[in-house]
Amino acid sequence: MRGNQTWITEVTLLGFQVDTALEFFLFGLFSLFYTLTLLGNGVILGLICLDSRLHTPMYFCLSHLAVIDMSYASNNVPKMLENLVNQKRTISFVPCIMQTFLYLAFAHAECLILVVMSYDRYVAICHPLHYTVIMSWRVCIVLAITSWAFSFLLALVHLVLILRLPFCGPHEVNHFFCEILSVLKLACADTRLNKVVIFAACVFILVGPLCLVLVSYSCILLAILRIQSGEGRRKAFSTCSSHLCVVGLFFGSAIVMYMAPKSRHPEEQQKILSLFYSLFNPMLNPLIYSLRNAEVKGALRRGIRKERPM
Numbered sequence: 001m002r003g004n005q006t007w008i009t010e011v012t013l014l015g016f017q018v019d020t021a022l023e024f025f026l027f028g029l030f031s032l033f034y035t036l037t038l039l040g041n042g043v044i045l046g047l048i049c050l051d052s053r054l055h056t057p058m059y060f061c062l063s064h065l066a067v068i069d070m071s072y073a074s075n076n077v078p079k080m081l082e083n084l085v086n087q088k089r090t091i092s093f094v095p096c097i098m099q100t101f102l103y104l105a106f107a108h109a110e111c112l113i114l115v116v117m118s119y120d121r122y123v124a125i126c127h128p129l130h131y132t133v134i135m136s137w138r139v140c141i142v143l144a145i146t147s148w149a150f151s152f153l154l155a156l157v158h159l160v161l162i163l164r165l166p167f168c169g170p171h172e173v174n175h176f177f178c179e180i181l182s183v184l185k186l187a188c189a190d191t192r193l194n195k196v197v198i199f200a201a202c203v204f205i206l207v208g209p210l211c212l213v214l215v216s217y218s219c220i221l222l223a224i225l226r227i228q229s230g231e232g233r234r235k236a237f238s239t240c241s242s243h244l245c246v247v248g249l250f251f252g253s254a255i256v257m258y259m260a261p262k263s264r265h266p267e268e269q270q271k272i273l274s275l276f277y278s279l280f281n282p283m284l285n286p287l288i289y290s291l292r293n294a295e296v297k298g299a300l301r302r303g304i305r306k307e308r309p310m
Contacts, residue, residue: 008167008186010090015083015176016271027084033283034077040286041066044296051299057135058124061117062289064144068113069282072106075099076278080176093167096178101159104180107254107277108151108205114247115209116143118216121240126223154201161194174267179274181258182267202258210251217244242288250281 016026045066048054076099083089091099123134158180165187175182180198184191220240227233253276 008093008171010092010171011096011178011186012172013079013083013089013091013176013178014172014174015080015089023084027081030077030084030279031081033279034073034081037073037077037279037283038070040283041070043300044286045070047296047299047303051302054295054299057120057137057140058117059295060137060140060144061113061120064113064147065110065117065285065289068106068110069285072103072110072277073279073282075102075106076177076274083176091178096173096183097159097162099178100162100180100183101155103177103278104158105152105155108154109148110250111205111209111254112147112151113144114250115212116147118213118243118247121243122216122219125220154205157197158194158201161197165189165191165194175274176271177274177278179270181270198258202255206251206255206259210247210255213247213251246281246285246288249284250277253277 016023018026045063048059048063048066079091079099120135124131127134162180162183165184166189167186168188170186173179173182173186184194217240221237224233224237224240253273257270257273
C-alpha cells in the first residue's frame with residue numbers, strides 16, 4: 001500500500017493570506033519586532049555575561065530565557081518574513097520537520113525556565129535568609145540542564161511519532177511555519193495517537209507548570225502583603241505583576257491553541273495566537289523581566305561608560 005503513495009518532498013507554507021500591500025506592511029512590522037527581539041535579548045545576555053554584579057541565580061535564569069527567546073524567534077520568524085515577500089513559499093520537508101522539532105523544544109524549555117524563575121522569586125521573597133543556600137549555583141545549573149534536556153527529549157518523542165507517519169498530501173500547510181498540528185494534516189494515516197500525546201504533553205508542560213507558577217506567585221503575594229515598608233511592597237508587587245502578565249500571555253495563548261476545542265478558533269486565529277508566543281513574547285520579555293530592573297539599568301550605564309573614549 002505504501003508503495004502506491006506519493007511522498008512529500010516539499011510543502012507550501014500558506015502564511016497570512018492577505019493582499020500584497022498588507023504583506024509588505026506586515027513584513028516591515030514583523031522585521032522591526034524581530035530586530036527588537038534579537039537586540040533586547042542580546043543586550044540582556046551580554047550584560048549578564050560581562051557584568052559580575054549580575055552573576056546571580058535570577059540573572060542566570062534570565063540569560064537562559066534570553067537564549068530561548070532568540071532561538072525560538074529565529075526558528076520561526078525568518079521563514080515567515082521570506083514568505084511575505086516571496087511568491088514561492090515552499091520549504092523542503094526535512095527542514096520543515098526540523099522546524100517543528102526545534103519549535104517544540106524551545107517552547108517546552110521556556111515553560112520550564114519560567115517555572116524555575118518563579119521558584120527563584122518565591123525563595124528570594126519568602127525565604128530570603130536561606131536564599132543563597134536553596135538557590136546555590138549547583139542547584140541552578142542542575143535545574144537549567146534538566147529543563148533543557150527534558151525539553152529536547154519531549155520534543156524528540158513528538159518527532160518520532162511524526163516520522164512514523166506516511167506523508168502523501170496535501171502539500172500545503174495553512175500556517176506561517178511548520179506548526180505541529182498543521183503538519184499532522186499532511187499525513188495520510190490515523191493521527192489520533194499523535195494528538196493524544198500532544199494533549200498529554202500540554203497537561204504536563206503547560207497546565208502543570210502554570211499551576212506551579214501560580215502557587216509560587218500566590219505565596220509571593222501573601223509575603224508582599226506582610227512587608228511593612230510601603231516602598232518595598234510597591235517595588236515587589238510591580239515586579240511580580242509584570243512577570244505574571246508575561247506568564248499569562250505565554251501560557252494562556254498556548255493552552256487556547258492546543259487544549260481548547262478546535263471549533264472555537266479557526267486556522268486564521270491560530271496564526272494570531274502563534275504570533276503571541278513566537279514573536280510578541282520574545283520581544284516583550286527583555287522589557288518586562290530585565291530592562292525595567294534597576295540592576296540591569298545600572299549594568300547598562302556602566303557598560304556604556306566603559307565604551308566611551310577617555
